[in-house]
Amino acid sequence: MNFPILSVVTFLPLAGAILLIFINKKKENHLRYIALGITLLTFIISLFLYFNFNSSTPDPQFVEKSVWLGYGIKYHMGIDGISLFLVLLTTFLMPITILSSWTYIKKRTKEYLIFMLMLETGIIGVFVALNLFLFYVFWEAMLIPMYFLIGVWGGHRKIYATIKYVLFTMVGSLLMLVAIFYLYSAYYKATGTYSLNLFDFYNMSLSPGIQIWLFLAFALAFAIKVPMFPFHTWLPDAHVEAPTAGSVILAAVLLKMGAYGFLRFALPLFPSAVIKFLPFLVVLSLIGIIYGGMMALIQKDVKSLVAYSSVSHMGLIMLAIFSLNTEAMEGAIYQMLNHGLSTGALFLAVGILYERSHTRLIKDYGGVSKKMPVFAAFFLIFMLSSVGLPGLNGFIGEVLCIFGIFKANKIFAILGVTTVILSAGYLFWMFQRVMHGPIINDKVQSFKDLNKREIAYLVPIVIMIFWMGIFPNMFLRKMDSSVTHLLNMVNKKEATVSQTQKGEDLLVKIDDQALEEKNKEKEEQTR
Amino acid sequence: MNSFFALFPLLIIVFIALAVLILEVFLKRENRDYLAYISLVFLVICAFVCIQFWNKAYYYFDGNLLLDQFALFFTFILLLSTGFVVLLSMKYISLQDVNYGEFYALLLLAVSGAIIMVSSPDLLVIILGLEVLSISSYALTGLKRKDELSSEAAIKYFLLGSFATAFLLFGLALLYGASHSTGIPTIIRYFNTETDLSLMALIGLGLIVIGFGFKIALVPFHMWTPDVYQGAPTPITAFFSVVPKAACFAIFLRIFYPFWKTAFDSQAIFWLLWGISVLTMVVGNLVALRQTNVKRILAYSSIAHAGYLLVALLAQDNSSLVFYLTVYLFMNMGAFAAVIALSKKDKEYLELEDYSGIGFKYPWIGVTLSIFLLSLAGFPPTGGFLAKFYVFSSAVRQGLVPLVIIGVLASLISVYYYLRIIVHMYMREPSREVDIVVENPALFLVLFLCLYGVLQLGLYPRNILVLINQAVSLL
Numbered sequence A: 001m002n003f004p005i006l007s008v009v010t011f012l013p014l015a016g017a018i019l020l021i022f023i024n025k026k027k028e029n030h031l032r033y034i035a036l037g038i039t040l041l042t043f044i045i046s047l048f049l050y051f052n053f054n055s056s057t058p059d060p061q062f063v064e065k066s067v068w069l070g071y072g073i074k075y076h077m078g079i080d081g082i083s084l085f086l087v088l089l090t091t092f093l094m095p096i097t098i099l100s101s102w103t104y105i106k107k108r109t110k111e112y113l114i115f116m117l118m119l120e121t122g123i124i125g126v127f128v129a130l131n132l133f134l135f136y137v138f139w140e141a142m143l144i145p146m147y148f149l150i151g152v153w154g155g156h157r158k159i160y161a162t163i164k165y166v167l168f169t170m171v172g173s174l175l176m177l178v179a180i181f182y183l184y185s186a187y188y189k190a191t192g193t194y195s196l197n198l199f200d201f202y203n204m205s206l207s208p209g210i211q212i213w214l215f216l217a218f219a220l221a222f223a224i225k226v227p228m229f230p231f232h233t234w235l236p237d238a239h240v241e242a243p244t245a246g247s248v249i250l251a252a253v254l255l256k257m258g259a260y261g262f263l264r265f266a267l268p269l270f271p272s273a274v275i276k277f278l279p280f281l282v283v284l285s286l287i288g289i290i291y292g293g294m295m296a297l298i299q300k301d302v303k304s305l306v307a308y309s310s311v312s313h314m315g316l317i318m319l320a321i322f323s324l325n326t327e328a329m330e331g332a333i334y335q336m337l338n339h340g341l342s343t344g345a346l347f348l349a350v351g352i353l354y355e356r357s358h359t360r361l362i363k364d365y366g367g368v369s370k371k372m373p374v375f376a377a378f379f380l381i382f383m384l385s386s387v388g389l390p391g392l393n394g395f396i397g398e399v400l401c402i403f404g405i406f407k408a409n410k411i412f413a414i415l416g417v418t419t420v421i422l423s424a425g426y427l428f429w430m431f432q433r434v435m436h437g438p439i440i441n442d443k444v445q446s447f448k449d450l451n452k453r454e455i456a457y458l459v460p461i462v463i464m465i466f467w468m469g470i471f472p473n474m475f476l477r478k479m480d481s482s483v484t485h486l487l488n489m490v491n492k493k494e495a496t497v498s499q500t501q502k503g504e505d506l507l508v509k510i511d512d513q514a515l516e517e518k519n520k521e522k523e524e525q526t527r
Numbered sequence B: 001m002n003s004f005f006a007l008f009p010l011l012i013i014v015f016i017a018l019a020v021l022i023l024e025v026f027l028k029r030e031n032r033d034y035l036a037y038i039s040l041v042f043l044v045i046c047a048f049v050c051i052q053f054w055n056k057a058y059y060y061f062d063g064n065l066l067l068d069q070f071a072l073f074f075t076f077i078l079l080l081s082t083g084f085v086v087l088l089s090m091k092y093i094s095l096q097d098v099n100y101g102e103f104y105a106l107l108l109l110a111v112s113g114a115i116i117m118v119s120s121p122d123l124l125v126i127i128l129g130l131e132v133l134s135i136s137s138y139a140l141t142g143l144k145r146k147d148e149l150s151s152e153a154a155i156k157y158f159l160l161g162s163f164a165t166a167f168l169l170f171g172l173a174l175l176y177g178a179s180h181s182t183g184i185p186t187i188i189r190y191f192n193t194e195t196d197l198s199l200m201a202l203i204g205l206g207l208i209v210i211g212f213g214f215k216i217a218l219v220p221f222h223m224w225t226p227d228v229y230q231g232a233p234t235p236i237t238a239f240f241s242v243v244p245k246a247a248c249f250a251i252f253l254r255i256f257y258p259f260w261k262t263a264f265d266s267q268a269i270f271w272l273l274w275g276i277s278v279l280t281m282v283v284g285n286l287v288a289l290r291q292t293n294v295k296r297i298l299a300y301s302s303i304a305h306a307g308y309l310l311v312a313l314l315a316q317d318n319s320s321l322v323f324y325l326t327v328y329l330f331m332n333m334g335a336f337a338a339v340i341a342l343s344k345k346d347k348e349y350l351e352l353e354d355y356s357g358i359g360f361k362y363p364w365i366g367v368t369l370s371i372f373l374l375s376l377a378g379f380p381p382t383g384g385f386l387a388k389f390y391v392f393s394s395a396v397r398q399g400l401v402p403l404v405i406i407g408v409l410a411s412l413i414s415v416y417y418y419l420r421i422i423v424h425m426y427m428r429e430p431s432r433e434v435d436i437v438v439e440n441p442a443l444f445l446v447l448f449l450c451l452y453g454v455l456q457l458g459l460y461p462r463n464i465l466v467l468i469n470q471a472v473s474l475l
Helices: A005-021 A028-051 A081-100 A109-128 A133-142 A143-153 A158-191 A199-201 A207-227 A235-239 A246-271 A271-298 A300-322 A327-356 A371-385 A394-409 A410-433 A452-470 A471-497 A512-526 B006-026 B027-051 B067-097 B100-118 B123-141 B149-178 B184-192 B199-216 B224-231 B234-261 B269-286 B294-314 B318-341 B363-377 B385-397 B401-427 B442-459 B462-472
Strands: A061-070 A074-078 B058-060 B065-067
Touching: A005 A028, A005 A061, A005 A074, A005 A081, A005 A109, A005 B442, A028 A081, A028 A109, A028 A207, A074 A081, A074 A109, A074 A133, A074 B027, A081 A109, A081 A246, A081 A327, A081 A452, A109 A133, A109 A143, A109 A246, A133 A158, A133 A199, A133 B385, A143 A246, A143 B363, A158 A199, A158 A207, A158 B401, A199 A246, A207 A246, A235 A246, A235 A271, A235 A300, A235 B027, A246 A271, A246 A300, A246 A327, A246 A471, A271 A300, A271 A410, A271 A471, A300 A327, A300 A394, A300 A410, A327 A371, A327 A394, A327 A452, A327 A471, A327 B123, A371 A394, A371 A410, A371 B224, A394 A410, A394 A452, A512 B065, A512 B385, B006 B058, B006 B065, B006 B100, B006 B234, B027 B067, B027 B100, B065 B067, B067 B100, B067 B184, B067 B234, B067 B318, B067 B442, B067 B462, B100 B234, B123 B149, B123 B199, B123 B234, B149 B184, B149 B199, B149 B224, B184 B234, B199 B234, B199 B269, B224 B234, B224 B294, B234 B269, B234 B294, B234 B318, B269 B294, B269 B401, B294 B318, B294 B385, B294 B401, B318 B363, B318 B385, B318 B442, B318 B462, B363 B385, B363 B401, B385 B401, B385 B442
Parallel strands: none
Antiparallel strands: A061 A074, B058 B065
């Protein structure tokens, strides 16, 4: 048995949270340094994943598997080229968010840090779990710290926002849970053994009729999380009311969980249903792109402007995923990382402004760049990254996405491109109103430029923005085999299902090889 | 093995109940705590006896009292919850002025009735046990003599409870008329062998369901629950929310499990239970949304949980039903313990408004209560999630998909009102002056034992599951 690195990365923050419980809450700086240290350590350990990642195989790596509760419920973790970078994104952003809330959070620092660390465990767990039970446990458990983060440290309408967030998410995930039960029982009926292993479900072909229902349940859960168009209403509320760090994590990582869910579960498990619903999904993504962008244009509040820009950007990512080709898929994953960095950074910038003036309305600002020139430079870089300036990370992702979408359908690509135009519109306009012009507000007059701590947490993001823009291959090549494998799986399974007859209501086919392996495992267990 | 030993647990409990009643006369009012200690010691001894008997299967009175592993497991659950209730009562009864000697005696007599219920395969004996349980319960409800709500609750409980008993006896009479026996195995054999079932037998069975459904608080037989839960002294409410439910579900298992297993050609009873289950889950959770009194919220929540337990019964998965009950015992007792903690001399804080800002003021109570509520709502990684996982997954395996969808949506509704309590505790500023008596080690012991139970059952329940599987394999 090798060193259980994934467990360490996942549970180290939780261990840190438990450690914090025993520290006197009056010693706020001790608490902050410990939390920062833990998240930094987690990041450093997670870098090991990147350097030891074998990019030639699509199989999950660093696998840990052990019996947990029986009846197919196993402790099973592993990462491939898709989840690797999402884990890294999480561990990278976590120390930054802790630093960003150093003085922003003034009351109940101890509890705040505990919830942040718990949140990190939950998020990483979602990305590394390969057993559906384990996945669901993390998926739901992660809601609790987020619920407290918004509800306790949020703005005026925090209670409304946090309850809405939890209830929206739970509608989807509970129906997904029923679908998981269905898969679980279908597998049991077909083979006589219990399993919740994702790869066992990959090898199982369900009849198209059943796939539709199961897909709808999974897709609803993930579409709410992304959020796709009609299910997005929780997002502006949650984003606006959450404390800065909460918004950063929400935008940068939690939204990715929805897209990741589509990639990991909905597409490979139910390919024929995906094909059937494809036009529908594409239209929803397009509406999301245009509607999100339009809404962002008219926002008076900086934070909700960035929130709606997320809806628009995530729409492009979903459109790319549903184009079902390698370029678009890799572009989508790359764009997920970019969006995490640039939108996260924009929220940080808004948070910096808010901490100084305690207002988020655009009209209260103006001329900020005169008082905060360094900040203006950072803000500009983040914005350009979000818009997709060549040389920065956003460009690579958007180009790949749009190339891929173009290959699938030219009209969609043309409509999809509007996201870039719209985002240039609302971001530049906002920048102009906030940063330039005369200083109208007295508060702005007294603004101080960034302090060392603020520069310290913004610089790593800028470095990554340039790095990902200049050396995309360092990231893209690690995804290649996983993405190709995913697409093969979708296409192959779709083909086999459409060939088989539609007579039976529930048709379960297991690959011979997989069945043999299963039997062997069973024999070993009986021994 | 036919042996007098089968009576042992029961005798211990009844003996100590009577002893407590006599001792009370000789004890000064300040020393009444000793009664609690004595009761506790003997509850533990009794639980220990149960463990010793695990592999023995003693029976007595021609098998009308049968201590098999099933009965022992349930007896253990009942003793554990009674132990918790005794611990919770120690400080409470002197603070709230219900410090009467008969408190512990009635409690022990009530649990002796429940033990009779779970350890008999004969409906007549079961109804006897139920009466012992019920009559003690009526008296316990009204113990707050100076409180109008308490007396009102006692009268309501008594009147409606008598009706329920009448239903049970009438149902039993009809069943006896059809099958010529009061023993559950014979009645089931009658249902299985008779090709042409008489309507009389079916009605009898339906009446039995109604009678027990009343005690479990299934909708539409739940009307008494919120009032009684609110009026009764809070530890007794905790007792009501677990003990009668556990005992009645044990009997449901004894009756219905063999039904499902063999060809039962009438689907009437199945659909009756299906409908009751849906109603219970939906009504329980919906009405809870409107409550502002925490005891009433927990009352409706316990109604809803009875609905989930019925899903397990319909899914024919005994072990997940028993597992759910075990988890439910810990999370519900824990929640009530936290509610009891928020009280002082002659005053209990029960309105939601009182809970504002409690979480940061009393961190341990806040954290533990939040975990119990999250567990009741079914969030992982608590026992409540795993229990729902087992119940609903086996229901899907039985093809009850619509029932499960209704169930999970009902539990979504429940998330709202459980979170509402947490919202008050953590996200609102304190609006009223709340100061509580903090020194109460017995209560904190309960809180931490329940916390341990909820987390252990949520993360690694294998040992308990092995025991449960042994116990239910006898059905």
